[in-house]
Amino acid sequence: MISVQRAPPLRILLADDDEELSQLLRDFLLREGFAVELAHDGDRALVLAQEGGFDALILDVMMPVRSGFDLLRELRRTSTLPVLMLTALGEDIDKILGLELGADDYVPKPCNPREIAARLRAILRRTRGGDADGSRLVDMNIGPISLRAASRSVTAYNQPVTLTTTEFNILAHLMREAGRVVSKETLSQAVLGRPLGPFDRSIDVHISKVRRKLGGDSEAEALISTIHRSGYLFRVFV
Numbered sequence: 014m015i016s017v018q019r020a021p022p023l024r025i026l027l028a029d030d031d032e033e034l035s036q037l038l039r040d041f042l043l044r045e046g047f048a049v050e051l052a053h054d055g056d057r058a059l060v061l062a063q064e065g066g067f068d069a070l071i072l073d074v075m076m077p078v079r080s081g082f083d084l085l086r087e088l089r090r091t092s093t094l095p096v097l098m099l100t101a102l103g104e105d106i107d108k109i110l111g112l113e114l115g116a117d118d119y120v121p122k123p124c125n126p127r128e129i130a131a132r133l134r135a136i137l138r139r140t141r142g143g144d145a146d147g148s149r150l151v152d153m154n155i156g157p158i159s160l161r162a163a164s165r166s167v168t169a170y171n172q173p174v175t176l177t178t179t180e181f182n183i184l185a186h187l188m189r190e191a192g193r194v195v196s197k198e199t200l201s202q203a204v205l206g207r208p209l210g211p212f213d214r215s216i217d218v219h220i221s222k223v224r225r226k227l228g229g230d231s232e233a234e235a236l237i238s239t240i241h242r243s244g245y246l247f248r249v250f251v
């Protein structure tokens with residue numbers, strides 16, 4: 014007789030002060046195979062997130078005691094835990110600020126639980142070593158940038174660089190296509206796991222953050238060039 018040992022469910026921390034909505038979303042995610050723990054204020058959520066043991070955080074912007082933005086700012090000092098942010102519908106500033114502070118992706122409220130589950134799976138798939146399209150990561154060395162797939166680590170000019178899950182995968186995708194222009198639509202589908210929406214600046218914000226972390230906008234602009242109306246290109250060093 015052959016016994017199959019199931020992998021433990023992925024652990025999700027859901028931080029939202031709307032207790033009724035949180036319970037409904039928790040029940041849905043449990044049926045989808047996730048293990049979910051709830052937190053209803055920012056301080057409690059930060060403590061749980063920093064204790065570790067979670068695979069991802071679903072984070073509402075508006076929470077008592079400590080806002081989602083403040084929590085994310087503090088969390089990113091020490092952690093690259095994948096974060097899916099819940100933002101107010103139509104509030105572009107919330108989306109952009111969340112991405113600037115280190116969120117991996119966002120879903121506007123009111124939100125469809127199925128979309129949240131799909132976004133979570135895309136983020137977690139990337140965390141485990143591939144793009145949302147199933148492409149596998151490999152070690153790469155191009156010019157002053159070195160990327161290691163197994164440890165998901167990056168060095169720039171021989172200095173370690175801390176990237177979020179999404180930032181790492183954007184850089185990996187551009188390096189894999191070095192010398193070729195990659196459109197924002199392609200990056201959104203491959204790295205975020207969704208089509209690029211109208212007026213969606215997610216990729217632009219992530220690219221800007223990657224550039225800053227690689228050595229500042231001026232140096233990194235030479236590494237990742239913006240091709241007007243076409244996309245982005247990682248420079249090939251000869």
